[in-house]
Amino acid sequence: MKIAILLYPGFTSLDAIGPYEILAHVPGVEMMLVAKEKTLLIGEMDIFKIMPSHDFSEVDTADILVIPGGPGDVTAATDPATIAWVRKIHATSQYTTSVCTGALVLAKAGILEGKNATTHWAAAEVLEALGVSYKAERWVEDGNVITAAGVSAGIDMALYLLGKLMGPAIAKSMQLGIEYDPHPPYNAGSVAKADPEIHSMLTATLQATMRDRYSSLIQ
Numbered sequence: 001m002k003i004a005i006l007l008y009p010g011f012t013s014l015d016a017i018g019p020y021e022i023l024a025h026v027p028g029v030e031m032m033l034v035a036k037e038k039t040l041l042i043g044e045m046d047i048f049k050i051m052p053s054h055d056f057s058e059v060d061t062a063d064i065l066v067i068p069g070g071p072g073d074v075t076a077a078t079d080p081a082t083i084a085w086v087r088k089i090h091a092t093s094q095y096t097t098s099v100c101t102g103a104l105v106l107a108k109a110g111i112l113e114g115k116n117a118t119t120h121w122a123a124a125e126v127l128e129a130l131g132v133s134y135k136a137e138r139w140v141e142d143g144n145v146i147t148a149a150g151v152s153a154g155i156d157m158a159l160y161l162l163g164k165l166m167g168p169a170i171a172k173s174m175q176l177g178i179e180y181d182p183h184p185p186y187n188a189g190s191v192a193k194a195d196p197e198i199h200s201m202l203t204a205t206l207q208a209t210m211r212d213r214y215s216s217l218i219q
Contacts, residue, residue, distance in 0.1 A: 010072020069101030099154035
């Protein structure tokens, strides 16, 4: 099984590494970290650095495609070579997936047309402006496309995908193996659970940031 994770400058590290940690240890998997060029990439916070294993010219097919989000996704979503590669791989994939605002890349590639999808809650308006029906879920499956909500949701999505591909026992074994048993110190991890004042404060900041960041995508 070939799994391709798209990388680009400014990607959010956990968006990519979360699914990677779930899927890379499955026997028989060929994991490919794919970028436009095989050069050292710097993630969202200008600290995390990673070297892709493949460039676009080396990967024509994949059984699973994972698209992470992050501030650099604007460049990815408007880059003709990146969009062309995403479309090409999607045409061969058993499942095409995204984490957080990676859904916006899928939307710009036309892959979410007529589908339900999720993304980071603060980017929901942007996703809908691109003609996609937003669902406030941890992950959303529509056909062979699975989109995950913000950042940490990529781990949940990858476990769900692993269960679909190899059965619940394998997925449960992987969950136990990485000791994924979240007990956050605060019950504020979703819009539905966060205190109203926290939600309002973060909404004012994040949604304005999202509108500015993605204005070029929805013009």
